Amino acid sequence: MEQTKNLGIYIHIPFCIRKCAYCDFLSFTSEEEARKKYAESLISEIQQFEDVKRWHVTSIFIGGGTPSVLKEEETGRILEAIQNKFNMDEDAEITTEANPGTLTKDKLYTYRRQGINRLSLGLQSVHDKELKLLGRIHTYDDFLKGFHLAREAGFSNINVDLMSALPGQTADSWKESLLKILRLKVEHISAYSLIIEEGTPFYEKYADDAKLRDMGEDCHILPSEEEDRGMYYETRRLTGEYGLEQYEISNYAKPGYECRHNQAYWLRQDYLGFGLGASSLIDNVRLRNTVDLAQYNQGIFKKEEREVLSLQEQMEETMFLGLRMKGGISTVEFETAFHTPFSAVYGKTVLGLKNEGLVQTEDERVFLTEKGFDLSNYTLAQFLL
Numbered sequence: 001m002e003q004t005k006n007l008g009i010y011i012h013i014p015f016c017i018r019k020c021a022y023c024d025f026l027s028f029t030s031e032e033e034a035r036k037k038y039a040e041s042l043i044s045e046i047q048q049f050e051d052v053k054r055w056h057v058t059s060i061f062i063g064g065g066t067p068s069v070l071k072e073e074e075t076g077r078i079l080e081a082i083q084n085k086f087n088m089d090e091d092a093e094i095t096t097e098a099n100p101g102t103l104t105k106d107k108l109y110t111y112r113r114q115g116i117n118r119l120s121l122g123l124q125s126v127h128d129k130e131l132k133l134l135g136r137i138h139t140y141d142d143f144l145k146g147f148h149l150a151r152e153a154g155f156s157n158i159n160v161d162l163m164s165a166l167p168g169q170t171a172d173s174w175k176e177s178l179l180k181i182l183r184l185k186v187e188h189i190s191a192y193s194l195i196i197e198e199g200t201p202f203y204e205k206y207a208d209d210a211k212l213r214d215m216g217e218d219c220h221i222l223p224s225e226e227e228d229r230g231m232y233y234e235t236r237r238l239t240g241e242y243g244l245e246q247y248e249i250s251n252y253a254k255p256g257y258e259c260r261h262n263q264a265y266w267l268r269q270d271y272l273g274f275g276l277g278a279s280s281l282i283d284n285v286r287l288r289n290t291v292d293l294a295q296y297n298q299g300i301f302k303k304e305e306r307e308v309l310s311l312q313e314q315m316e317e318t319m320f321l322g323l324r325m326k327g328g329i330s331t332v333e334f335e336t337a338f339h340t341p342f343s344a345v346y347g348k349t350v351l352g353l354k355n356e357g358l359v360q361t362e363d364e365r366v367f368l369t370e371k372g373f374d375l376s377n378y379t380l381a382q383f384l385l
């Protein structure tokens with residue numbers, strides 16, 4: 001029997017109840033009718049996809065936007081379309097992102113019945129003042145209610161997103177957010193620093209401050225680079241104390257609860273994105289769907305931006321993405337993939353970075369040291385060819 005490759009599937013739901021003040025994701029507010037129409041278009045896109053036999057699906061990730069704004073039956077029909085079309089692994093990881101302000105008991109029980117076995121809750125902070133500033137639609141109490149309902153419904157694999165380096169945030173308020181979530185015994189935490197993105201209301205307010213910070217100068221409202229780094233160290237320390245291991249620059253999990261879907265991205269396995277603006281990587285060709293909703297709803301999904309990655313780009317990506325993970329990359333796998341000795345391509349780079357204490361090698365693997373993780377932007381940039 002022909003061997004099939006692993007495949008991750010990403011489903012993009014571009015709707016939110018309200019736009020958060022820092023958000024530059026492809027998401028917008030919508031009416032129920034528009035969401036219904038979109039779900040139909042998504043199902044058509046999945047049904048029309050050909051050439052599925054060479055894969056087996058190891059993970060599905062429903063992201064956004066706010067996937068939990070869809071009606072349960074719409075989510076169910078989207079999942080059914082995938083299950084009818086693709087070979088699914090029996091134990092595939094099926095995640096949906098959810099906004100704590102949109103969860104109900106019915107929705108959570110239905111998700112479980114539909115086979116969703118991992119929930120990713122976008123909380124960001126336990127402080128209502130910070131949540132308000134971010135423009136989130138929920139309070140910490142809403143989150144707690146949703147979290148406990150999810151446990152009751154049988155979710156035993158829950159991620160919570162938290163965000164540091166918020167305007168006015170102190171080391172203590174960050175620590176409190178972390179501790180409160182760790183005490184809930186979550187399986188996974190994603191902890192990212194806020195990035196001030198152009199075109200967002202936060203950019204209007206804080207761009208100047210962010211520039212000062214990036215230049216290493218004193219800023220007024222945003223935590224300084226040093227404070228931001230302090231929060232990162234605290235995250236590493238506290239998650240460790242509560243039995244969560246840092247397995248990627250920004251991700252911490254109990255052993256066995258690492259997000260398989262994201263790991264597949266970092267390992268550059270094939271993935272297929274369905275939905276508005278969704279990206280795919282198939283056989284080293286990167287494709288992107290249209291970002292025009294009207295066009296998408298007319299059935300012109302077109303994985304339209306097509307980029308064939310050169311060998312050099314593939315090698316660089318292998319290093320950039322692979323080294324984000326604690327386990328790093330395997331030089332043996334690198335050589336099998338590129339038919340070139342690893343040392344001929346990166347020998348000098350690795351030696352230089354080892355001398356700086358930024359990378360380590362062991363058992364034919366290369367990985368970042370703690371210092372390398374701290375200085376990951378610099379360290380990873382050295383792998384550009």
Ligand code: SF4
Binds near residue numbers: 018025
């Ligand atoms: S809920 Fe998420 S996707 Fe939606 S606006 Fe807020 S940050 Fe953006």
